[in-house]
Amino acid sequence: MSRPAEPITREAPPLSGRVVSTQRWRDLTFLHWAVDPGAVARLLPPGTRPDLFEDRTYVGLVPFRMVRVTLGRLPIPYVGTFLETNVRLYSVDDQGRRAVVFLSLDVDRAAVVPAVRATVGAPYRWARMRFDRRGDVVTYDARVRTGRRATSHVVVRAGEPRAVTPLDDFLTARWAAHVRRPLGTTYVRNRHDPWPLRSAEVVALDDGLVADAGLPGLTDRPPDHVAFSDGVYAEFTRPRRVAL
Numbered sequence: 001m002s003r004p005a006e007p008i009t010r011e012a013p014p015l016s017g018r019v020v021s022t023q024r025w026r027d028l029t030f031l032h033w034a035v036d037p038g039a040v041a042r043l044l045p046p047g048t049r050p051d052l053f054e055d056r057t058y059v060g061l062v063p064f065r066m067v068r069v070t071l072g073r074l075p076i077p078y079v080g081t082f083l084e085t086n087v088r089l090y091s092v093d094d095q096g097r098r099a100v101v102f103l104s105l106d107v108d109r110a111a112v113v114p115a116v117r118a119t120v121g122a123p124y125r126w127a128r129m130r131f132d133r134r135g136d137v138v139t140y141d142a143r144v145r146t147g148r149r150a151t152s153h154v155v156v157r158a159g160e161p162r163a164v165t166p167l168d169d170f171l172t173a174r175w176a177a178h179v180r181r182p183l184g185t186t187y188v189r190n191r192h193d194p195w196p197l198r199s200a201e202v203v204a205l206d207d208g209l210v211a212d213a214g215l216p217g218l219t220d221r222p223p224d225h226v227a228f229s230d231g232v233y234a235e236f237t238r239p240r241r242v243a244l
Contacts, residue, residue: 003096005051010164012175012191017237021070025231027133028064029140029156029200032171032225033218035059040089043214044101045180048091051098053170058225059218060088060171061210063140063154065131082109083129085142085152087213090171091178097187099176103213106142120188120239121181137203138228150212158228159199167225168197184241192234200228
């Protein structure tokens, strides 16, 4: 029998087990669209269901810079800094654990793709990407190098720091990922400081990554939630199998 979803906490619970990677997420934009949970349930891994906020769930498009990734505590020269754009959903498993589900993670370092796919199973892809920040105007471009070669162009204007809302907490206070693997779903824990959020305005948005992930037409309308963050430091532990 499924347990109720765990409480949302702005502070990360302590990690158990050895830290296998540390990461710094910088210049990050959150773009989210509210959808009916039935529209995304088929895209979630076994043993999980859509997590709900006021009877709706959300699809996220999140571009940012990944900086100084480590293996354990050891830095990874060159390959450890790259651009990333991910398409994500929000899940809860039968034990009540909330998490993120990545439908795609596009990066501009080819070596990252097979390494992370083999160790974690997350759906990384190689893409041609560009990042530009001029004052508070931030531009992200991506073009996937394989398959249908989907593209994304996002420009936002970051504003002032703002008070965090309950919806912000639902979308950003996420301390794990559910990952679909051949032998079953795994649960990957992380911890980081609460996101320092700023208001943000969408200047331009022309995205095909969300449609390529299985949700066509969604980004034709303005997002229902927009926020910007200068970034946080994060730590990860080993994946664990989800009990089904």
